[in-house]
Amino acid sequence: MLRIIQWFTIFYVILLTLLLELPSSISEEVPVEMAGVYAYVHAIAFFLLGLLVELSREKRSIFFWLGILIVYAIATEVLQGLLHAICNRFFDWTDVLQNVIGVLTGTFIGHFCRPLVRRTTG
Numbered sequence: 001m002l003r004i005i006q007w008f009t010i011f012y013v014i015l016l017t018l019l020l021e022l023p024s025s026i027s028e029e030v031p032v033e034m035a036g037v038y039a040y041v042h043a044i045a046f047f048l049l050g051l052l053v054e055l056s057r058e059k060r061s062i063f064f065w066l067g068i069l070i071v072y073a074i075a076t077e078v079l080q081g082l083l084h085a086i087c088n089r090f091f092d093w094t095d096v097l098q099n100v101i102g103v104l105t106g107t108f109i110g111h112f113c114r115p116l117v118r119r120t121t122g
Contacts, residue, residue, distance in 0.1 A: 001120055002056065009052040016045060020076045023087045042098035043105075046073055050106025055117050066107055073099035 050069055057065050074096055081091025 005052065006056040009056045012049065012052055016049060021079060021087060042095045043102040046099045046102030047106035050103040051110040054107045054110025055114060062111060069103040070100055073103050
């Protein structure tokens with residue numbers, strides 16, 4: 001089970017990176033009726049990332065991986081800002097905050113779910 005989670009985590013990081021950096025056809029303006037949903041997309045995506053990494057980590061400490069994930073969360077937004085002309089995406093501090101909150105929350109919940117996953121895997 002642990003290996004499956006680890007492979008899924010690798011797949012998810014690749015998919016998330018592509019989705020965050022590939023060109024977007026979505027305009028800068030989000031319709032009012034979608035604003036409530038869109039506000040949480042980053043937090044949910046990075047929550048899942050933090051959860052998966054925490055459940056799949058083996059040797060390194062939680063703080064090592066938390067640091068890596070926070071840098072990744074910030075770097076993806078910075079890269080969106082730098083590649084604005086190519087990918088039609090924008091740097092947004094709100095997205096950075098949602099990314100970091102998602103990573104912190106996912107890692108925190110994953111830390112308490114880890115014993116359950118470890119118990120079922122072996």
